[in-house]
Amino acid sequence: MPEQSSTTSFVPGRCGVVGLGLMGGSFARAFRAAGREVFAWNRTRSTLELAEIETVTGELTDDVIGTCELIVLAGYPQSAIDWLREKADLIADGAIVIDTVGVKRVICETCDKISEGHGWTFVGCHPMAGTQYSGFAHSRATMFKGAPMVVIPPKMGDLERADLLERLKELLAPCQFGSFTLATAGVHDHVIAFTSQLAHVVSNAYVKSPTAREHHGFSAGSYRDLTRVAQLNATMWTELFLDNADNLSDELGSIIDSLQQYKDAIDEKDAPRLKELLAEGDRIKREVEGR
Amino acid sequence: MPEQSSTTSFVPGRCGVVGLGLMGGSFARAFRAAGREVFAWNRTRSTLELAEIETVTGELTDDVIGTCELIVLAGYPQSAIDWLREKADLIADGAIVIDTVGVKRVICETCDKISEGHGWTFVGCHPMAGTQYSGFAHSRATMFKGAPMVVIPPKMGDLERADLLERLKELLAPCQFGSFTLATAGVHDHVIAFTSQLAHVVSNAYVKSPTAREHHGFSAGSYRDLTRVAQLNATMWTELFLDNADNLSDELGSIIDSLQQYKDAIDEKDAPRLKELLAEGDRIKREVEGR
Known part of the structure; x- marks a missing residue:
């Protein structure tokens, strides 16, 4: 029997997006276009307010974090790490946390460590898509359509890993990635x-x-x-x-x-x-x- | 009164294309699509025979050369120079000869010299278009649509040069270049x-x-x-x-x-x-x- 946890249980399919730049904005738009609930956090408040008009269900406040099944850390490497460290205790058991950062050793090592002793799982991700422009204004729901998604599985048994990948694929289905490639952070x-x-x-x-x-x-x-x-x-x-x-x-x-x-x-x-x-x-x- | 010449006079609008690669093939297709007569020469005979089925009016034989108003040298630098040197006496008075070679100092210097004492004019040209694939099979009538054309005018008075450019633009109209940029070979x-x-x-x-x-x-x-x-x-x-x-x-x-x-x-x-x-x-x- 699993250990009792104090975190609330998540609302199936609900997504949290941390950072509404080009990547985070595109995840939020893709989730929303598929009818998912999307709660977002962004350092610059005006961007969040803009996003709330048509893309985002509401703000990813501390009391909402525990209701998300999927959380996407879409900021810069250090800011993603900082957010996860600060909010680690608020995330629901069974939730999946992914990042979108373009380097994986430093992120995965640190975030795997942060996840230890918690009931949620961190999975390093790198969506191989983007444009030369940055910011929410250039984000779009179809950004990831057909693009490869590189996934760095956490350390665990092969079967468990396979289940996790299937769940992750389902949660990311609105993004319409063209392929999922498993790799180690080093590779x-x-x-x-x-x-x-x-x-x-x-x-x-x-x-x-x-x-x-x-x-x-x-x-x-x-x-x-x-x-x-x-x-x-x-x-x-x-x-x-x-x-x-x-x-x-x-x-x-x-x-x-x-x-x-x-x-x-x-x-x-x-x-x-x-x-x-x-x-x-x-x-x-x-x-x-x-x- | 112009000096008497032994060369035959050209058929207005008739084009000769020397070399049916990616560039030459695309010129030939563009001319033909606009209803122009196109005569072509190609070292590999099978390509010429293929082109004659739908693109080319006939072979650019020695007796046809003097009937062309425009001749396009579309081969490699040295082969373009060799062809022009060999056929210089056959080209009609008033005809315009252009090349399509990607370097201009060596071409223009040599071809200007070859043109001396003849009634036709050489104009160095570099169409800024292409693909990573080569050969007639990849050529197409729309290759130059919207592309810049760099033109190296021959040494002559400004007014004459302007007339020449207008005539050249008209002859090249089927290619639908987006712009004509005049430059020296050095620039x-x-x-x-x-x-x-x-x-x-x-x-x-x-x-x-x-x-x-x-x-x-x-x-x-x-x-x-x-x-x-x-x-x-x-x-x-x-x-x-x-x-x-x-x-x-x-x-x-x-x-x-x-x-x-x-x-x-x-x-x-x-x-x-x-x-x-x-x-x-x-x-x-x-x-x-x-x-």
Whole structure:
């Protein structure tokens, strides 16, 4: 028989969203579009008031926290951790708490520790979606439609984990994720340094060339694509990058070395070497895409 | 009174296309869709035969060359130059010859010289459009719709140049370019090293990371965008890069330096410095886009 708990039991399907930025706002809109009750907290009150007009059922006050079956921590890494530490005792037994943060080692380690001795479960999550714009104004109910969701399961037996995943999938059904990928926090952070973090650094570095200000009338799709995520939230990405410094530094070292090889071949007018470098990248890209 | 010429006079609006790859095929399709007569030459005969079924009026044989008002050199840089040198005497007085090559100094200098003493005019052109796929099979009539066209005018008086541009615009009307940008070959090559060539090198280098093969289920739009043009025609780009080696080497040096600055800040866990580097890129991107 389970141990008696002082926390209230949750209302099935009720969601709490902590932080109404691009991600939190999109979760809230998706839940609401599916008829779910959504209670939200946001540091900036005016955003919450705006959201309450059509998206959010009400404020995620301390007395509402214990009625949520799912809580989504959608703020910056440190603010997500701070909220969970402060509110840990108020969360209902059996509830699931997820985050949406782009790094997972520091988050999962800390939040798993916070969850110890409580009846709710923390599951690290990283929805692989977004735009170069931030804030509630750019959030939308269809943000996650078809996108991969990376899930970091807590440490527990395989069967229990499978049940938890099924429940989580059901709770997140309104988001219409295209796939759920299970990973360890370590694998996630290693891979994400390449697929997401490096893309943002490279794109941001790309526009630092003095030529960036002279290109009007000369740019096509390749420039647009390479620089789309140059526009970014510097505060948030600084925190994410430093929480994954080891992996991101490795990826940066790797691309700097690669770029230097092309530069050397070009400076030496070494056509066969340059062609082989380009053909190798072409080959890898085709292989990776399964073409 | 103009000097007597031995070349035949052209059929108004008749187009010749030299090389039926992605670019040449798209020009041919656009001309044909607008009801123009299109004669084409292609090294690989099977492609020409395929094109003759629905796109091309006939083969651009030596006796047809002199009947074309517009000739589009759509092959690789060296092959475009070779064709023009061999056929220079066959081209009609008053005809306009353009190329579509992605570098302009070497092309324009050589082709301007070839045109000396002839009654036709060479105009360097670079349509800022394309895809990561090459070949006639991927060409389409709408390839250039809305795209910028960069034009390198030949050396002549301003008024004459304006007339020429109007005639060229009319001849290219079926392509529906979004804008025509006039530039010198030097400015073109300087800017294109940044907007197009660097994008291809960076994208191609991006997938060289060992992590590239492990990312299934972890990638979102930023990775897709950064690596879209990693797949490329290595032979063609080698020639284009080496014809613009000075500019491209400068751009590569610039982005390598920039990337090293982020890496240093990350390795030193210098949050204020990293944030400033990111904010600077964000600022430039917004400025350049006029936001």
